[in-house]
Amino acid sequence: MNFMIYFFFMILLCLMFFLLSMFLNFFNLSYMLEWMLMNLNSVNMEFFILLDWISCLFISVILLISSMIMMYCMIYMKGEIYFERFLLLVNLFILSMIMMIISPNLISILFGWDGLGLISYCLVIYYQNYLSYNSGMVTVLCNRIGDIGLLISIGLMFLIGSWNIYFLNNSYLLVLMLILLASLTKSAQIPFSVWLPMAMAAPTPVSALVHSSTLVTAGIYLMIRFNKFFLSSLFIKILLYCSIFTMFMSGLMANFENDLKKIIALSTLSQLGLMMMILSLGFELLSFFHLLIHAIFKSLLFMCAGIMIHLMNNNQDIRFSGKMNDYIPFTMMSFYICNLSLMGFPFFSGFYSKDLIMEMIYLMKMNLFLLIMILMSLSFTVSYSLRLFYLIMFSQLKSGSFYYYKENMLMNLSMLILMFLSLLSGSMMMWVFFYDNYFLFMLIFVKMSTFIMLILGGMIMILNIKNHLNLYFYSYFFSSMWFLNYIYFFNYKYYLDFGLKFYKFDNCWVEFMSKNFLLNFMKNIKIYFNNYKIFMFIFINVIYMFLFYFLI
Structure with a gap:
């Protein structure tokens, strides 16, 4: 039943975006929508939506293909135990792609771009072997x-x-x-x-x-x-x-x-x-x-x-x-x-x-x-x-x-x-x-x-x-992508070893800082403030006030 709802909804959206792309192309129009997320030191962090005939046409094609695949999945994935999870992942993927398409801003592109990378990983490992x-x-x-x-x-x-x-x-x-x-x-x-x-x-x-x-x-x-x-x-x-x-x-x-x-x-x-x-x-x-x-x-x-x-x-x-x-x-x-x-x-x-x-x-x-x-x-x-x-x-x-x-x-x-x-x-x-x-x-x-x-x-x-x-x-050379996978293996090996050593150093450094500085600082403060909980409450509120002041 969920597949049918998603199918008809996507078909309706596909037709709407296709007609909108024809309209925008015929009249040579484009629309920009803007939301201010944050202002910091005269730099505006904004969320943009760009609607022109290119983005609307691409969205309509993606929604058309997605609706046909939804209909295909009704039979192909019928025996899946976790088909609700599969359906949710596919819809999140489509949403991330649409978000990337309508964004002319690097911040708003990043939302869709990272969503594509994460959800594609979840879909590739779907069979869990x-x-x-x-x-x-x-x-x-x-x-x-x-x-x-x-x-x-x-x-x-x-x-x-x-x-x-x-x-x-x-x-x-x-x-x-x-x-x-x-x-x-x-x-x-x-x-x-x-x-x-x-x-x-x-x-x-x-x-x-x-x-x-x-x-x-x-x-x-x-x-x-x-x-x-x-x-x-x-x-x-x-x-x-x-x-x-x-x-x-x-x-x-x-x-x-x-x-x-x-x-x-x-x-x-x-x-x-x-x-x-x-x-x-x-x-x-x-x-x-x-x-x-x-x-x-x-x-x-x-x-x-x-x-x-x-x-x-x-x-x-x-x-x-x-x-x-x-x-x-x-x-x-x-x-x-x-x-x-x-x-x-x-x-x-x-x-x-x-x-x-x-x-x-x-x-x-x-x-x-x-x-x-x-x-x-x-x-x-x-x-x-x-x-x-x-x-x-x-x-x-x-x-x-x-x-x-x-x-x-x-x-x-x-x-x-x-x-x-x-x-x-x-x-x-x-x-x-x-x-x-x-x-x-x-x-x-x-x-x-x-x-x-x-x-x-x-x-x-x-x-x-x-x-x-x-x-x-x-044929082994021709079909091995010119040994690019082995080149990746040798490159990744040294970088992963290097990253593991720095992770150990970073882990020790955090423990050293937290043990020798922060805990000693809290012990010294506790001498002057008998009620430790009241001090922590005041301290956290002062930090939040400073953050709120500088960000807004």
Whole structure:
């Protein structure tokens, strides 16, 4: 019953925010709401709400995906013992994401940002086993690096006199560098890419919501808001190189990965690199366009993967799958449609954003080496998508024991809505919101280079399936994220040992202070004040009065 209430409430809010975004975009309006929290030395600590067409449209897409996942969870999580706790965590996560989206102020961004990090950790360790715990610790430690950057930037902006992003400029390089660090960690760009494939230990509905459309896109959204401050700085070039290497590495890894959810996670990582790349070139609206479309078809991809895993008796290895369209035809049709949209098949939703991104790259003055890496990343996307097609559709089902699974109408309804949006959302958003921003003309051989790389991706898939490239000898290196996890292990080891020594020192220092100074001070005071309780009452009240005076 709770699922139905949340579902209808989210659908209603989704329609309301979508109509509001159309209204604000048509009349070119935005609204700012402000609440004063505290005033200290002429510095205002304020809570802001910014309502413009970008924030309202993003909120409407998140609420739409969340409502479909709620409907999906009614069947998928029906046997869970603690499903009320699961429901509460998911709703808190959605609330934190919305709070981060509507905030143009670093203080109010922090409320949503820290909520995302904490609740995502609780969702990753939901199944409470060793693998989930290990994945959750890696997730929270990687994200805390970026959170520390955001906290330090809040402290540095105290010197400016305000935490509003409108008071920033290009001269505050250290603040911009820390905000870039926060964005890189949350969106899992190199060298912080380790946590996203490991976070697949969470339940599949959590992966569909958290690791496709909300948590990982928070860093992209933060860079969209702050993009104008980065355009003339050195950091934007660093972001360009990090994003292109992330695209290349994740696409290469996905061709050798056998875990179904990890393949989809690596494709998410590849698309995040694509968004960051076009964002670093100065096209933040185009990055936002691809972010919205990717959120829709990637959440559907995870939902289809959950049903396929149930069919394979909770086995996620795609080498054991095959002929699945005989057992779950509607799910496989949805899976093929959103996978074609991921590849950028013509006139599917992903085509409108990915093709436009590639056309803008062809018109830029781009380093040839970087351009080759971008085109190879496109080929890898086609290669691992077609490899999934082949192993799921044409090979034989090789599970140890066949688990009878019947498709549910309620789950199919939730996937049907997202499937139609995977077909239509690209053209619809192009006509409604992005119609007047881009008009391009280029030579035919430049335009056909994308098509040639897509054919090359199909050839790589055939050679990979037949093992003609003999790459499995090197597959451990290719599928290990270039040993980034081992690098993290060696780095974290020394820092954790260093922190443990300082913790012991800090613990001793506090005990020393409390024993030798505070207790002796209280004993001496007690000589002059016979009634110890009255003195403590007066002392605490005087402290509170001083704090109240200085803060107000």
